[in-house]
Amino acid sequence: MSAYACGPDAGPEASAGWEFARAAARTCDVWVITRPRFxxxxxxxxxxEPDLAEHLHMVYYDPSARVVRMKRRAWDLYWFYPLWQRxxxxxxxxxxxxxxxxxxxxxxxxxxxMPAGVRALRDVPFVWGPVGGSSSLPIARLARWLGxxxxxxxxxxxxVTRPLRAVGGDPTxxxxxxxxxxxxxVAEHFARLxxxxxxxxxxxLDDLPPRAAQLEQRTAVFAGRLLAxxxxxxxxxxxxxxxxxxxxxxxxxxxxxxGRLRRRARRQGVADRVEFRGHAPRADLLAAIARAEVFLFPxxxxxxxxxxxxxxxMGCPVVCLPLGGPPVLAQPNxxxxxxxxxxxxxxxxxxxxxxxxxxxxxxxxxIDRLPGVVAGWYAAVAERAxxxxxxxxxxxxxxxxxxxxFSIPKPTTNPYITQLYRSLSQRVDVExxxxxxxxxxxxxxxxxxxxxxELMMGGHRxxxxxxxxxxxxxxxxxxxxxxxxxxxxxxxxxxxxxxDRIDNWLLDRIDALTALDIRLNERTPQRTAVPGTVIPHGHxxxxxxxxxxxxxxxxxxxxxxxxGLVRRYKGVEDLVAAFTGWDDPxxxxxxxxxxxxxxxxxxxxxxAQGDARVSFDLRFLEEPELVQTITSAELVVLPYRHMHNSGxxxxxxxxxxxxxxxxxxxxxxxxxxxxxxxVHLFSGALTTDVLAQTLRAAQQQRGRPDLSxxxxxxxxxxxxxxxxxxxRAHRGExxxxxxx
Numbered sequence: 001m002s003a004y005a006c007g008p009d010a011g012p013e014a015s016a017g018w019e020f021a022r023a024a025a026r027t028c029d030v031w032v033i034t035r036p037r038f039x040x041x042x043x044x045x046x047x048x049e050p051d052l053a054e055h056l057h058m059v060y061y062d063p064s065a066r067v068v069r070m071k072r073r074a075w076d077l078y079w080f081y082p083l084w085q086r087x088x089x090x091x092x093x094x095x096x097x098x099x100x101x102x103x104x105x106x107x108x109x110x111x112x113x114m115p116a117g118v119r120a121l122r123d124v125p126f127v128w129g130p131v132g133g134s135s136s137l138p139i140a141r142l143a144r145w146l147g148x149x150x151x152x153x154x155x156x157x158x159x160v161t162r163p164l165r166a167v168g169g170d171p172t173x174x175x176x177x178x179x180x181x182x183x184x185x186v187a188e189h190f191a192r193l194x195x196x197x198x199x200x201x202x203x204x205l206d207d208l209p210p211r212a213a214q215l216e217q218r219t220a221v222f223a224g225r226l227l228a229x230x231x232x233x234x235x236x237x238x239x240x241x242x243x244x245x246x247x248x249x250x251x252x253x254x255x256x257x258x259g260r261l262r263r264r265a266r267r268q269g270v271a272d273r274v275e276f277r278g279h280a281p282r283a284d285l286l287a288a289i290a291r292a293e294v295f296l297f298p299x300x301x302x303x304x305x306x307x308x309x310x311x312x313x314m315g316c317p318v319v320c321l322p323l324g325g326p327p328v329l330a331q332p333n334x335x336x337x338x339x340x341x342x343x344x345x346x347x348x349x350x351x352x353x354x355x356x357x358x359x360x361x362x363x364x365x366x367i368d369r370l371p372g373v374v375a376g377w378y379a380a381v382a383e384r385a386x387x388x389x390x391x392x393x394x395x396x397x398x399x400x401x402x403x404x405x406f407s408i409p410k411p412t413t414n415p416y417i418t419q420l421y422r423s424l425s426q427r428v429d430v431e432x433x434x435x436x437x438x439x440x441x442x443x444x445x446x447x448x449x450x451x452x453x454e455l456m457m458g459g460h461r462x463x464x465x466x467x468x469x470x471x472x473x474x475x476x477x478x479x480x481x482x483x484x485x486x487x488x489x490x491x492x493x494x495x496x497x498x499x500d501r502i503d504n505w506l507l508d509r510i511d512a513l514t515a516l517d518i519r520l521n522e523r524t525p526q527r528t529a530v531p532g533t534v535i536p537h538g539h540x541x542x543x544x545x546x547x548x549x550x551x552x553x554x555x556x557x558x559x560x561x562x563x564g565l566v567r568r569y570k571g572v573e574d575l576v577a578a579f580t581g582w583d584d585p586x587x588x589x590x591x592x593x594x595x596x597x598x599x600x601x602x603x604x605x606x607x608a609q610g611d612a613r614v615s616f617d618l619r620f621l622e623e624p625e626l627v628q629t630i631t632s633a634e635l636v637v638l639p640y641r642h643m644h645n646s647g648x649x650x651x652x653x654x655x656x657x658x659x660x661x662x663x664x665x666x667x668x669x670x671x672x673x674x675x676x677x678x679v680h681l682f683s684g685a686l687t688t689d690v691l692a693q694t695l696r697a698a699q700q701q702r703g704r705p706d707l708s709x710x711x712x713x714x715x716x717x718x719x720x721x722x723x724x725x726x727x728r729a730h731r732g733e734x735x736x737x738x739x740x
Contacts, residue, residue, distance in 0.1 A: 001030055002088055002118045004081065004109040007038035008045045012306050014038060016130075017108040018045075019204040023370035024105070025056040028378065031095055033088050036060040061091050081114060082168075088117030096121050103127060103378045108202075112186060113165035116172050123428070125381040128172060129180030130202040132303025134165065134189040135324040137229070141339060142300055145237070147260060150228025174425055177381035182304040183325035187546035188623075192411045194422030196384075197546050200373060201304035201325055203365040209283075211315040211361060212291040218247045220319075220351060221292040223285055223307050224299065226255030231298035231321065233257070233264055238296070238347040240268035247351070249274045249296065252285055290314050293355045298337065298347060302326055315361035317354035319347060333359035384426060387713050400723050401431045403445040405453065408434045415543050416647065417451065423538075423716035430720045440475045447723045448479060449487045453510050454496055457503055469502060476509045485515035485726040490524050490532075493644055515726040518719070520645050523666045533725070535718045537645060539707040540654035544627055553632045555657070558587040560695060561633035563626060564648040566595040566604070566618070571639035574686045576607045576614060578639075581688040585613070587695065592617040592629045630655050635698040639686045643667065653678060653705045658698040660690070674705035 001024065006017035017034070024030045034042075039060050046053040062068050063083055071080045092104070105127040106116040112133040118126060139146070139154050146154065173179050173190040179197045181187035187197040220239070224230045232251060239249045251261070251274060258276065265274040280288070285307075289295055295311035295318045302308075304325040311318050311330070318330035319337060327336050335354040337346040363369075402424070409418040424432045433439050440448075450456075456472045459465040479486065488510075495507060517532035526532045560579065566572050572591060579589045591614070595601040601618050608614040621629060630636060636652040637660045644666055652659045653674060661667045663681035671679035678701065680694045 001032045002085070002092070002104075002106040002116060003032055003034045004084065005038070006032055006034040006108065007041040010038060010041060013108050016202040016204055018042070019367050019370055020105075020107045020202070020374060021056060022052060023367075023374045024378070025052055026371040027375045028103075029055050029057070031057045031059055031099065031101075033059045033061055033091055033095075035084075036062055059091065059095065061088060063087055081109065085115045085117035089120035092118050093120050096124065102382055105378075111169075112173070112190070113161040113169040115168045119172055119175055125177035125385040126175060127178045127180060127377050127381060128176040129178075130182045130200055130304065131169075131179065132182030132186050132325065133161065133169070135183060135185040135301045135303060137300040137323055138339065141343075142234075145231065145233040146228045146300075147233070147257075149256070154229065174422075177384060177426060178377055180377065181546070183328050184546055185324060186303070189411075191543065191546050192409065192413070192418060194409055194418050194425055196422065196426070196542065198377070199328060199546065201309070201329055201365070203304060203306050203309035203329060204367045204370060205306070205309055205313055205365045206367045208310060208313050209286050209290050211359075212287075214291075215293050216248075216291045217293060218355070219250065219292050220247060220294040220296040221250045221252065221289050222296050223252040223289070224297070224302075224305065226251075226253050226257040226261060228257050228260075229300045230255075230257075230302075231300055232261050234298040234344070234347060235296045236261060236264050236268060236270065236274060237344045238298075238351065239273060240270045241344055241348040243345070243348040243352055247273065250288060250292070251276045252278070252280050252288065254279050286310060286314070289316050292316060294319055294351050296347075296351060297326055299324065299326060304329060309365040312359065313362055313365055315359040317357065317359040319350045319354050329365065331364065332362060384713060385428070387717070399429050399431055400447060400720070400727060401433060401445040402723055403433045403435060403440060403443065403448045405435050405448070405450040405456065407436060415540060416537065419538055419540075419543055419712055420715070420719070423712040424719060426713075427716055427720060430723065437471045437475065441471075441478055445484070446727050447485050447487055449489070449719075449723070450510065451489050451491060453488070453507060454499055454503060457506055469506065472506055473509075476506065476513070479513050480509075484513070486510060486513045487516045487518060487722060487726045488514050488530075489518040489520070490527075491520065491645065493524065516722055518722055521666055521669065523669065524644070531725075533718070533722050535715055535722065536710050537647070537650060538712045538715045539710040540651050541707065542712065544623075544651075544655060553628055555634045556588070556632050557634070558584075558695070559590060559633050560587065560635050560637055560691065561590045561592065561629060562637055562639070563621065563629050563652075564593045564638070565620075566591070566593045566600060568596070568600065569641050571641045571686070572604060573607055574641075575637055575639045576604060578686045578688050578691055579614065580607070580609055580611050582691060584692070588613045588615070590615045590617070590629065590633070592621055592625075594618065594620040626651070627655065630657055633657055635660060635695050637686075637691070637694075638662075639682075649679075650710075653707065656704045658694075658701050660694045673709060674707060677701045678705040 001021055003017035005014035006021060007014045008018050021030060021032045042058055101124050104118040104121045104124045106118050112131040116128055139151060143151050170193055173193050173195040176195055179190045179195040181197050181199050182201050184199055187199050191197045222232055222235050226232055235249060238244060239247055265271040289311050295316045297308055297318060298321050299305060300323055302324045308318055308326045308329040312333040317333045317335055319335045320326035320330055322336050322339060327334050335350040337350045406417050409421050421432060424430055433443060433445055457469045459468055514530055517527055517530050519532055519534050520537045522534055562572055562575055595618055605616060630652050636657050638646060638649055640662055643662050649659050649661055658678050660680045660682060663683045667679060667681055682690045
């Protein structure tokens, strides 16, 4: 365990490191590498707990005394910490050679744009976190409360941390077997990069006072450093809103923004209702929160503010913004003010609602939760590591190096690609190289894996297309000369119809080099003279996991949804026509997705004939919006006129919503696979009667569909086996390829 800060009663970061170490020692033998400055406190604590000392072994490390003496200013942390982590990597490797670790865990100081030294243990599954830092804020939207200094600070922070995250944090996230995120924004960032993520803030609380029996009516408390991004200016503006007339705000904390906040309170005419109480001892602050009606904390990028967890644990309702960690930490007493419309009014409304509803005490963030949580992480990564181990001895089957046809996944990358990259990257028997032409031409790899090869020579401008065609031709020559086997995943039954003759010629050359086809279902025809295997399209449950907490909604009674890009062949007009013929005021239809043409959008609206039960959101949906749209439905209808592989159908099933799709062999197979009641079929034209009958059946559905055949670890294992089969063709072993 790597813990830059680790010790009892030494501040929140060190306390978190200490409690995570204690929790891990409940089920494991733990070696903690930390700084010598914590040795005295840790030694005393271990002396008081001899049972703990049997399983918790402390290793103290710092660079040379000369280097430590150079660390004199606060900003020196930014060069000292990476240096410390680099040295920690060497210490961890030496310990591993002696002990033989099963899991490595980086706990503190866990900024997601800083390195983690335990990455050096390449053969050990690695848990990273809780980490935070990639939470962002809409600077332009919040500039009036940030002020000039705050805006400049945020711009500099973004400019500095973004490249550091790209070279340090992002590779660490991809290397980790599990990223433990402080909040959903961080989890979403690393999930997009292919990491397996879970949200668990590092709050570790005990010994909190109870909620006061007599509350201070119409009193809100703000607590935190008085920095612009903490949002105290927004809290003052909310107090000045007419909805909060008669309310008082007690501000605890100190910082550079104090003068500006005092002037703002005077300018808003609330100076007599805002009390700046400065820094207070923790006991006094907790007592003040226990008495307040509301804890008002409109911070703009707090990763995991412990004071929020303390407030909600005592049962004090919390008003916050939908940014960073507070919305998670404030559960179940969170009142989140939207950033759309009038933000000040939104905050004031939430303060009124929070006071009216009150709060309930919770032990969600207690120290007692940690042993079970930590043990669960370790068991999960160890199990995945065991499942990913090669079947044969390493000497018999060395790791393959595979060139993929996609670049490093970005937030806009197809989730199938991102999840495949994530699952393959977590295995020890394959090394994945994302595509670029330099690697393809000059890199060392054993197999090339292609998805949509026509994209290799595409482009919007003729000069870009010409360059890519030339480079692709050179790559094909390299593959032919080196006899590099090509594996193709057959996403589509046919080539695109709008490609040029030269592109078809290049695709023919790629087909000639293809050693193995991967088909996503049994119904995809096998190409003549090309061996194939079936690897089902993986589900989206893990993909949507980080988004569900904030975006999932309860289904709206009677709601039918179409979600996805709107194209002519998808038959959305047929769905609207069938629905408008349904004379039932209790049902509704929502069409969400970007149409291919303006004419199609106008035609859809016209086909609704002004039916108030039909609503449209004709734009591209971001991932959280897609989750919200699908989960709001009782039935998802995909009335395609032609359907083979549907990612949207699988997305709906992954989110636990029944689907209605055309009757064909592929969809009949899917219906049998996932269990009765989840996939409903229609033949011919979609009719009103079919809609009504299917909705009634969907409303009775319970549980969740069986997607066990689409787990990503199994998909990764099958892909690696396919790569090995294709690689054996490089050695002329064609006979085995013909089997299966």
